[in-house]
Amino acid sequence: MMKRRKKINIFTIKTIILIYILSITFSSLFLTGCDNGNLKNSSKPHTKNKVTEEKQTQINLQQTDISEINVSEIEAVQGVVTRVVDGDTIELKSGQVVRFINMNTPESTNKIEKYGKEASQFTKRMLNGKTVWLTKDISETDQYGRLLRFVWLKKPTNLSEKEFRANCFNAILVLRGYAMSYSYKPDISYSNYFRKFDREAFEKKLGLWQFGENGTTKGDYSSENKANYDINTNLGIPKEQALDSTTYFTPSGKSYHKFKNCPTLSRSKTILSGTLTEAINKGHQDPCDFCYK
Numbered sequence: 001m002m003k004r005r006k007k008i009n010i011f012t013i014k015t016i017i018l019i020y021i022l023s024i025t026f027s028s029l030f031l032t033g034c035d036n037g038n039l040k041n042s043s044k045p046h047t048k049n050k051v052t053e054e055k056q057t058q059i060n061l062q063q064t065d066i067s068e069i070n071v072s073e074i075e076a077v078q079g080v081v082t083r084v085v086d087g088d089t090i091e092l093k094s095g096q097v098v099r100f101i102n103m104n105t106p107e108s109t110n111k112i113e114k115y116g117k118e119a120s121q122f123t124k125r126m127l128n129g130k131t132v133w134l135t136k137d138i139s140e141t142d143q144y145g146r147l148l149r150f151v152w153l154k155k156p157t158n159l160s161e162k163e164f165r166a167n168c169f170n171a172i173l174v175l176r177g178y179a180m181s182y183s184y185k186p187d188i189s190y191s192n193y194f195r196k197f198d199r200e201a202f203e204k205k206l207g208l209w210q211f212g213e214n215g216t217t218k219g220d221y222s223s224e225n226k227a228n229y230d231i232n233t234n235l236g237i238p239k240e241q242a243l244d245s246t247t248y249f250t251p252s253g254k255s256y257h258k259f260k261n262c263p264t265l266s267r268s269k270t271i272l273s274g275t276l277t278e279a280i281n282k283g284h285q286d287p288c289d290f291c292y293k
C-alpha cells in the first residue's frame, strides 16, 4: 500500500510540474503574440473580418491612431435622408432617426432658441433627399432611441481633423456657427476637434455666436444632462475661468496663463495681460498646462 501510494504521489508531482511548464510556455507565447499584434493590427488594411466591438473601443481610445484608420475599418454606413426634423436630427429612408453627435443646434421645434430656424433651414438645404454616410463613436442610440452618428457628405477616407472639417456635417454645422459643440460621454473620441471648431466660430462671431458669448442653445436633452453642459468646457476653457478674468500671455505665445509668476512665463522678457476673451482674440488660445493642470 505504502509503495503504491508513493508512486502515485511521484506521478502526480511530475504531472503538476509538466502542466506548470506547459502553461508558462503557452502564456509567454500568447503575450508575445499580443504585443506584436496590438497596434499593428489597427493600421493594417482591413479584410473581411468584422471589427469586434472591443477592438473598435480600443481604436476610439487611441486618439493619435484614429487618422490612420482605413474607412473599411470604421464601418461607414450609407443612408438616404428623407426628412430633416431640425438642425441636428434627420430621418432616413429606413425609418431610423439620426441625432448628430458632438454638437447641438439651437432648438426650432418644441421650443424656439435663437438661430434655431436658420440651423434647421441649413440642414434641410444641405441634406434633404441626399445620400449620406454615417459613422458612430461608442453609443448606438440615445435615450430616445435615435441613432447617434456622425453624418458625412462623402464617404470618409479617414478620421483626421481635416476630413472632419471638409466632409463631416456635424463639424460643418459647428464651424459655421449653426451649432455649438457638445461633449457627452461616452461619445467623446473626437471632442477635441469639435471644441476647436467651436472656438473658431466663437472667435469669428459666426451664426449663433453673434448673440453673445454664451451661445444660444442648451440642447434638446432633459435637465438631467444640463449638469454635464458647461460653456467653458465646450470652448476648451477651464471651468473656473471667467471670460472677463485676467490672463497673462507673451507677444508670440499661443497659451494664456492664470498666474503671472508661472514658470513658463518667466522665460519671456515681455508679459502682457488682458481678459480671457482678449487673450483668445489675440491668438493665445490654449490654456497653459501648468496654470490649469
Ligand SMILES: [Zn+2]
Pocket (backbone or CB within 6 Å): 256, 257, 258, 259, 262, 263, 264, 265, 288, 289, 290, 291, 292
Ligand atoms: Zn502658465
